[in-house]
Amino acid sequence: MIKKVLQYIILGLAVYASIVMLVINFYKDDPQAMIWQDRxxxxxxxISKLDESEVMPLEEVLETLGSPDLTYVSKKSENVYQIVYYRTQLVKSDGITTQDECTGLLFKNGKLLVWGENASLEYAKLNGE
Incomplete structure (x- = not known):
């Protein structure tokens, strides 16, 4: 009797472990469904895993992170510059997302150019601010 109970327990743990592994490996995170702390x-x-040697298109970032919290666009000559901001740190719990609570990603013609503090500085320099 005890042997049969142990078999069921081991079988249950194996099924549970299999389900957990499937969820971890195949479930895609949806930023839109996350609570703000998780997002x-x-x-x-x-953003911390971004690599300078990798050219990432804007569409891939939008697909992964969802809609940006803030976004600005400007056109200089033939180039379109877009900076998107995603919230990465809470500064003031007031229900309003501000630029100082976000990390910027600057795109030139839809390709990631620079991110972090440098993104905001480059965008400001482009617009003569």
Whole structure:
């Protein structure tokens, strides 16, 4: 009797472990469905893993992170510059997302150019601010 109970327990644990592994490996995070603390952490983790040698299109960022919290666009000559801001740290709990609570990603013609503090500085320089 005890042997049969142990078999069921081991079988149950194996099924549970299999389900957990499937969820971890195949479930795609949806930033739109996350609570704000989880979304901040998700955005921060994604942005911290960006690599300068990798050319990332705007569409891929939007697909992964969802809609930006703030976005600005300007056109200089033939180039379109777009800076998108994703919230990565809470500064003031007032229900309003401000630029100082976000990390910027600057795109030139839809390709990631620079991110972080440098993104805001480059965008300001482009617009003569």
């Amino acid at each position: 901040e952490a998700f955005n921060n983790r994604f």
